[in-house]
Amino acid sequence: MFRTVAGRRPPNVVEIASRLSFFTVLLDVGGWALDTFVIPPTALRELRGQLGWAGAVQQTVLSAGALAVVSAALLLCAFWMRQGRNWARMTLIALGALYLLFVLTDLNMNMNRLDLSVIYRYLPELCTAAIAALLLLPASHSYFSPAEPAG
Numbered sequence: 229m230f231r232t233v234a235g236r237r238p239p240n241v242v243e244i245a246s247r248l249s250f251f252t253v254l255l256d257v258g259g260w261a262l263d264t265f266v267i268p269p270t271a272l273r274e275l276r277g278q279l280g281w282a283g284a285v286q287q288t289v290l291s292a293g294a295l296a297v298v299s300a301a302l303l304l305c306a307f308w309m310r311q312g313r314n315w316a317r318m319t320l321i322a323l324g325a326l327y328l329l330f331v332l333t334d335l336n337m338n339m340n341r342l343d344l345s346v347i348y349r350y351l352p353e354l355c356t357a358a359i360a361a362l363l364l365l366p367a368s369h370s371y372f373s374p375a376e377p378a379g
Contacts, residue, residue: 249309306320324359325357327354
């Protein structure tokens with residue numbers, strides 16, 4: 229399915245981080261769809277009340293486009309990371325750190341309402357932080373280190 233650099237097969241932690249990236253994108257897209265169209269008060273309804281129908285549709289399309297760009301970037305980084313590219317690994321680690329910082333600061337501001345919605349709202353960010361943690365493990369680090377010349 230994937231071709232790796234120098235024919236090396238990635239270790240399990242890199243495989244797990246790669247698959248977790250795909251799962252994170254699914255969670256992000258699913259959460260966006262639920263917030264926008266399903267869970268009351270829906271974002272589309274609130275936007276329609278503030279901006280009118282045309283403004284709400286325009287803002288929803290813009291939001292979907294931004295989500296598509298961010299999701300594609302995450303998937304491409306995961307793909308390149310799995311192939312052994314260290315810069316993609318570092319990008320995912322930085323992204324995981326930023327997402328974890330976002331969760332911590334946002335939770336600190338919204339501590340008055342801790343319920344089940346907190347889990348589904350922050351699960352993609354927590355998964356991205358878990359990807360970063362996996363990519364910092366020694367097995368992962370050795371995969372991205374340059375191979376020592378034999379002999």
